[in-house]
Amino acid sequence: MTDRTAPSASRRRGAASADAHALAGALRELAERYAWLERHAMDPPGRTPERRDGMRRLSSRHPGALRELDAIGVDGVRRRAEAVRAALARAEAGEPVDLAADLAFARCAIALVPRLRDVLAIKRRIATAGVDVRAPAGRATLRAWYHRRTGRDLPDARIDEIASPPGGQVQQLAYRDAARELGLTVDRLKAILYPRAGERAERSTP
Structure with a gap:
């Protein structure tokens, strides 16, 4: 069968x-x-x-x-x-x-950059349009704008995170979400994308 x-x-x-x-x-x-x-x-x-x-x-x-x-x-x-x-x-x-095997930096960037662009755009919209996300009408306005822009929904929990991000840095939400998707820690993702000079020299040594 x-x-x-x-x-x-x-x-x-x-x-x-x-x-x-x-x-x-x-x-x-x-x-x-x-x-x-x-x-x-x-x-x-x-x-x-x-x-x-x-x-x-x-x-x-x-x-x-x-x-x-x-x-x-x-x-x-x-x-x-x-x-x-x-x-x-x-x-x-x-x-x-195979990005995971050959291009770890590209895999991280592909996961991270759209998320960075997204959270920064939402944060900028809240600030420049004077959106009061504490009010239902303000949230509805923000969600309508986001849906027109992306075709996706914007949950209340995400609005709350972006309005009051951890440590006051909205970018950290993007790093957290990208790292979670890739099964990495945030520190490891950052180390792959932004290696320190000493780490670069060590990797280039035969």
Whole structure:
């Protein structure tokens, strides 16, 4: 007797295709992040309005990117950019890409960056639109805005967390949630993305 509850081969292929498409999209966005960082690193130093505007756009589109540049340096950014571009080429060619085995930093960034962007956008909306999240009407307004923006719901518990984040830092919610998804501690996730100089030197020693 055929097990009607088991997924069909075509359904499994469809799910695998969707996963591969999502991975390619995530790698494409990550490649853009490192391209921005490479350009920023090559900009002439100084506190010019143009440089400030560029940093502001970079931080808005790719939160955490400047911290990553500070941690790994220009050469580290270039190495990561090359690795991501190679992984993207494999993904677009339909070849398997194992982030957990080969690109731990990319796996962490893909889990973290959209969450950072999300919580920062909500926090900014609360502040700039003067939303009173203590009032039901304010919460309804915020939820409607969020649904228009993302197509997703915004639970009350999440609003509470973002309005009063742990330690006053809304970014920590994103780190916590990304680490939880990956089965890592927050400290380990940060160490992978933002290694200290001593750790980088130790890993590069034969």
